[in-house]
Structures are given as C-alpha cells and as structure tokens.
Amino acid sequence: xxxxxxGLLIQASYFVTAFLFIMGLKRMSSPVTAxxxxxxxxxxxxxxxxxxxxxPGIGNYPLIIAAIVIGTAVAWISGKRVAVTNMPQMIALYxxxxxxxxxxxxxxxxxxxEQLPLTVGTLAVIGGIIGAVSFSGSLVAFGKLQGLIRKxxxxxxxxxVNLLILGSALVLGGMVAAGYNISPGMVTGFFALALxxxxxxxxxxxxxxxxxxxxxxxxxxxxxxxxxxxxxxNAAMIIAGxxxxxxxxxxxxxxxxxxxxxxxxxxxxxxxDTGSTVxxxxxxxxxxxxxxxxxxxxxxxAQKVIVVPGYGMAVAQAQHKVWELCQLxxxxxVQVRFAIHPVAGRMxxxxxxxxxxxxxxxxxxxxxDEVNGEFETTDVALIxxxxxxxxxxxxxxxxxxxxxMPILNADKAKNVIVIKRGQGAGFSGVENALFYLDNTRMLYxxxxxxxxxxxxxxxxx
Amino acid sequence: MTxxxxxxxxxxxxxxxxEVIAKVPVIxxxxxxxxxxxxxxxxxxxxxAALGHADSGLEKTxxxxxxxxxxxxxxGGYVVTERMLEMFKSSGNRPKPGAH
Numbered sequence: 244x245x246x247x248x249x250g251l252l253i254q255a256s257y258f259v260t261a262f263l264f265i266m267g268l269k270r271m272s273s274p275v276t277a278x279x280x281x282x283x284x285x286x287x288x289x290x291x292x293x294x295x296x297x298x299p300g301i302g303n304y305p306l307i308i309a310a311i312v313i314g315t316a317v318a319w320i321s322g323k324r325v326a327v328t329n330m331p332q333m334i335a336l337y338x339x340x341x342x343x344x345x346x347x348x349x350x351x352x353x354x355x356x357e358q359l360p361l362t363v364g365t366l367a368v369i370g371g372i373i374g375a376v377s378f379s380g381s382l383v384a385f386g387k388l389q390g391l392i393r394k395x396x397x398x399x400x401x402x403x404v405n406l407l408i409l410g411s412a413l414v415l416g417g418m419v420a421a422g423y424n425i426s427p428g429m430v431t432g433f434f435a436l437a438l439x440x441x442x443x444x445x446x447x448x449x450x451x452x453x454x455x456x457x458x459x460x461x462x463x464x465x466x467x468x469x470x471x472x473x474x475x476x477n478a479a480m481i482i483a484g485x486x487x488x489x490x491x492x493x494x495x496x497x498x499x500x501x502x503x504x505x506x507x508x509x510x511x512x513x514x515x516d517t518g519s520t521v522x523x524x525x526x527x528x529x530x531x532x533x534x535x536x537x538x539x540x541x542x543x544x545a546q547k548v549i550v551v552p553g554y555g556m557a558v559a560q561a562q563h564k565v566w567e568l569c570q571l572x573x574x575x576x577v578q579v580r581f582a583i584h585p586v587a588g589r590m591x592x593x594x595x596x597x598x599x600x601x602x603x604x605x606x607x608x609x610x611x612d613e614v615n616g617e618f619e620t621t622d623v624a625l626i627x628x629x630x631x632x633x634x635x636x637x638x639x640x641x642x643x644x645x646x647x648m649p650i651l652n653a654d655k656a657k658n659v660i661v662i663k664r665g666q667g668a669g670f671s672g673v674e675n676a677l678f679y680l681d682n683t684r685m686l687y688x689x690x691x692x693x694x695x696x697x698x699x700x701x702x703x704x
Numbered sequence: 705m706t707x708x709x710x711x712x713x714x715x716x717x718x719x720x721x722x723e724v725i726a727k728v729p730v731i732x733x734x735x736x737x738x739x740x741x742x743x744x745x746x747x748x749x750x751x752x753a754a755l756g757h758a759d760s761g762l763e764k765t766x767x768x769x770x771x772x773x774x775x776x777x778x779x780g781g782y783v784v785t786e787r788m789l790e791m792f793k794s795s796g797n798r799p800k801p802g803a804h
Contacts, residue, residue, distance in 0.1 A: 257749075264743050265720060271739045271785075272728040274792050281739055281785045288745060288778055295749040301756025303764065310755070310768050311748075314775030322783030333784055334738050337745075341777035344747045347770025351754040351763050362707060427762075461741050468747045469717075473710055475750050481710060482717045483746040489721035490740050494733060501730070585730050592733035599791035610730045 246299040256294035257479035263287030331590045332388035335457045339381025345374030345467035353430045364420035370470030372437040377460045379441030396446040412436035452509045454590040462491025501585030533684035539700020545622035547578040555628020559690030562601035582614040584632035624656035634675045659683040662693045738785040745778030
C-alpha cells in the first residue's frame with residue numbers, strides 16, 4: 244500500500260476512535276449504561292494505538308513497544324490492586340502521567356531546534372506548560388491524598404511568586420516559539436519553570452480541596468493533549484483532548500459548587516487545609532451516649548431509616564457491615580435509604596462507588612436534593628463517619644467557615660444516631676452542633692465494630 | 705489539516721464535551737472523571753509519533769518517557785474506571801434482599 248492510502252486508513256481509524264470516545268463518555272453518564280461506556284472508549288483507544296504503528300516515516304519500534312509494555316504493565320497492575328478508598332489519588336497519578344506525556348511531546352518538538360511555524364510553536368509551548376503544570380501538580384495531589392505530603396506549604400507573597408514563575412515561563416516560551424535565539428538551555432529552563440509552577444500552585448492547597456484540583460488538572464491535561472494534537476496534526480488528539488477539556492471544566496465547576504466554593508477560592512485561599520486551626524464556635528449542651536442494643540430496638544421498629552455515610556465509614560471498612568444491617572432492616576419491612584452528600588468521601592460520587600462495592604443497589608441511594616425533604620418523616624437517621632456534611636451550623640451560623648455549604652438535614656429526623664470513634668471535630672476543624680441536639684445520641688466506637696453490634700442487636704429483637 | 709478546520713473541530717468538540725456531561729447525576733462524577741482521564745490517554749498516539757520521529761539521544765529519551773507515561777495514563781485510567789463502573793448495579797439486577 245502506498246503512503247497516501249496508509250495515511251487515509253489512519254485518519255479513518257482516528258475517526259472511529261473519536262466516535263467511540265464520545266459514545267463511551269455519553270454511556271458513562273448514565274448508571275444503566277455506564278459499564279459498557281468504558282468498554283466502548285477502550286475499544287477506541289485500542290483502534291487508534293494499533294493503527295498508529297503504521298504511520299509513515301516512523302521508526303524506533305523497539306523503543307516504542309518497550310515503553311508501551313512497561314507503562315501498561317505497571318499501571319495495569321497498580322490499577323487492579325489499589326483499594327477503592329484510594330482510587331482518587333490513583334486518578335491523580337494517571338492524570339499526571341497524561342500531562343507529562345503531553346509535555347514530553349512538546350519537548351521533543353522544541354528540542355529538535357527546527358524553526359516551527361509561529362502558530363505551531365505557540366501551541367506546542369502552551370500545551371507544554373499546561374501539561375508540565377498538570378504533571379507536577381497532579382503528583383503533589385497524589386502525595387497529599389496518599390498522606391506522603393502532610394503539610395500545606397505557604398509563605399507570604401505566594402501568589403506573587405507564582406505569578407512571577409508563570410510570567411518567566413511565558414517569556415521563555417514565547418522566545419522559543421518565536422524562534423528567537425533558540426538554545427536547548429532555554430527549552431530546559433522553560434520546562435523547569437513550568438514544572439516548578441505546578442508544585443508551587445498545588446502545595447498550598449489543603450487536602451480537602453484536592454478533588455476539585457484533580458478534576459481541574461484532568462481538564463488541563465485534556466487541553467494540553469488537544470494543543471499537542473494541533474502541533475502533530477492529529478485529529479483524534481484534538482477531539483478527545485478538547486472533549487475532556489470542556490467536560491472536565493464543567494465537572495470541576497459542579498464539584499466546586501457542591502462544596503459551595505468558587506474555583507478561585509479553592510486555588511487562591513487556604514481553607515481546606517487539614518492542619519489549619521479554625522476557631523470552633525461555642526456549642527451549648529452535651530453529647531449524650533447510647534448503647535447499641537437500644538439503637539437496635541429503635542431501628543428494628545422504625546418505619547423509615549436514613550443512613551448518612553461519610554468517609555469515616557470507608558476508612559473503617561464498614562460499608563459491607565452497614566449494608567448487612569440494612570438488609571436485616573429491609574427484611575423486617577423498614578424503609579431504608581442512603582443519603583449521600585455531594586462531597587461525602589474524597590470526591591463527588593466516591594461514596595456511591597464505595598457503597599456500590601459493598602453491594603448496595605444504586606436506587607436505594609439518594610442525593611441531597613432528593614432526600615432532604617424526607618428527614619422530617621424519618622424515625623432514625625444513622626450518621627456513620629460523616630461530620631461536616633450534617634453540621635447545622637452551615638445553615639445558621641454566619642461566622643462558621645462552612646456557613647452556606649448545603650448540608651443533609653439529618654437534624655430534622657425524630658432520632659439521630661451518630662456512630663463516632665470519639666469526641667472531635669470534623670475534617671474542617673469545625674465543632675458539630677448536631678452532636679449536641681436533644682434528639683441526638685452518640686454511639687461511640689470503631690465504625691465496623693459498632694455496626695456489628697447493631698446487627699446483633701437487630702437480630703436479637 | 706488547515707488551521708481554520710482545526711479551529712472548527714476544537715469548537716465543536718468543546719460543545720460536545722459540555723453536552724455529554726451536562727446531565728450527569730452526582731453518583732457518576734468520580735467514575736466519569738476517571739473515564740475522561742482515560743480518554744485523554746489518547747496522548748499515547750502523539751507520543752508514539754514523537755518517539756517514532758526522534759533522532760538524537762535526547763529526543764529518544766524524552767520520547768520514551770512520553771510513551772511510557774501515556775501508556776500508563778491509558779492503562780491505569782481504563783482499569784480504575786472499569787473497576788468503579790463494574791460495581792454499579794441496580795436492585796433489579798440482583799436477588800432481592802432476603803429472597804432465597
């Protein structure tokens with residue numbers, strides 16, 4: 244086959260890939276078809292990769308194959324092994340790798356030292372800086388969620404320093420793109436500054452805000468891929484990258500809104516830092532403990548129970564036990580629902596994945612808007628491992644740092660049972676007024692052990 | 705591909721991405737983020753082209769790292785998304801609690 248025909252065939256394969264990607268994402272946006280969506284997208288990836296081997300004029304096949312085999316094997320095994328609770332940081336890691344790859348493409352093009360047309364050079368530089376920031380920034384996000392980086396790192400004038408780094412990188416990049424005295428040293432300097440910017444931008448952001456940041460870097464990587472697609476004249480990269488860029492931007496906004504934060508607020512302010520000490524508001528009353536056996540009776544004879552799970556439940560690996568308890572209650576004719584706050588878990592939707600892992604059917608799971616009207620007719624609200632998302636001060640205390648965040652109105656239920664390891668404030672460091680209400684009882688203990696006791700108690704009724 | 709055609713593709717793809725995600729329920733936010741993370745693994749084909757055309761040792765080294773990272777993005781993104789989505793089942797697909 245001549246080169247023109249091969250070129251046409253590759254273009255056709257990219258067309259198929261773009262179609263499969265968009266259909267795949269479309270299917271992934273409904274729980275009924277989601278499972279097949281990733282398979283469609285996967286098929287698209289396979290088609291594009293296979294046909295790319297036939298691109299005219301390429302060599303270095305042993306290197307290409309070796310890199311694909313090693314990269315695939317390492318990521319495949321780590322992806323299979325990671326616990327569901329740790330998936331958010333793995334997404335960050337894989338996303339950073341994509342950003343790094345986009346930056347590497349830019350680097351190969353720029354180090355070659357040939358004068359690129361101005362538009363192509365500019366796009367390579369922009370894609371390079373975005374990709375490099377996404378790479379180092381995602382690594383920091385991974386480190387924070389994995390617990391490798393514990394402190395938020397801040398100093399005065401940080402925004403100014405970031406701006407200075409960005410400015411210098413843009414000046415160097417602009418000179419490289421314009422072909423002004425290009426030397427390899429300038430290209431190296433450009434990438435070093437871009438990588439540094441990713442670090443200094445992400446290190447000050449607290450762990451609680453990482454999901455939004457990861458989502459943002461996901462969108463940025465998409466954009467970087469699209470820009471490098473322009474450089475290489477590769478339609479599959481332009482389409483897939485842009486689709487991810489815009490979808491990721493929307494997803495980032497949805498996440499930020501669910502936390503009642505603006506994106507600017509997440510990126511440029513310190514709240515969300517786990518180590519920060521927020522002045523705890525004065526809360527009147529006392530926490531009233533209760534025994535598991537009493538809770539068991541209460542739940543067994545309830546008409547309606549709503550479970551409010553938080554990340555604490557996942558850390559205690561209690562979701563299987565919780566579902567076992569709920570199945571017992573359902574057998575007794577109790578109406579059971581799970582109420583999920585948009586930021587329960589470490590990412591919007593993360594809690595749903597954890598519950599799905601335990602076998603909870605998704606039609607028992609309700610989100611905030613669906614379920615909030617139901618608490619008033621609920622006999623027992625069981626809070627397990629959740630804290631800030633049920634704190635009524637978000638509704639009425641203007642001085643509280645979480646004021647204005649939409650919460651689950653668990654305090655409106657007739658009885659509120661809180662399973663908690665001990666007395667302490669939530670992720671944000673804010674004291675929880677819910678724990679001191681007259682209709683609230685505290686069941687102290689490790690999540691899994693406490694739920695196991697509840698199961699025994701319900702069985703004994 | 706001429707510049708203006710590329711620009712059209714860019715615009716239409718941006719709207720497509722927005723429309724595809726616009727009505728997604730919260731429960732799918734994390735899997736969808738992971739899925740879109742997989743999709744930009746397409747950077748692999750670009751990295752392959754970059755390494756395939758590389759001449760000097762430096763270009764080959766960077767190209768190799770690029771392909772390695774891109775393959776990791778695609779493979780890891782796929783596995784994690786697939787594992788997440790595998791768990792989504794409605795109560796219609798499984799025996800009802802208590803029914804033996």
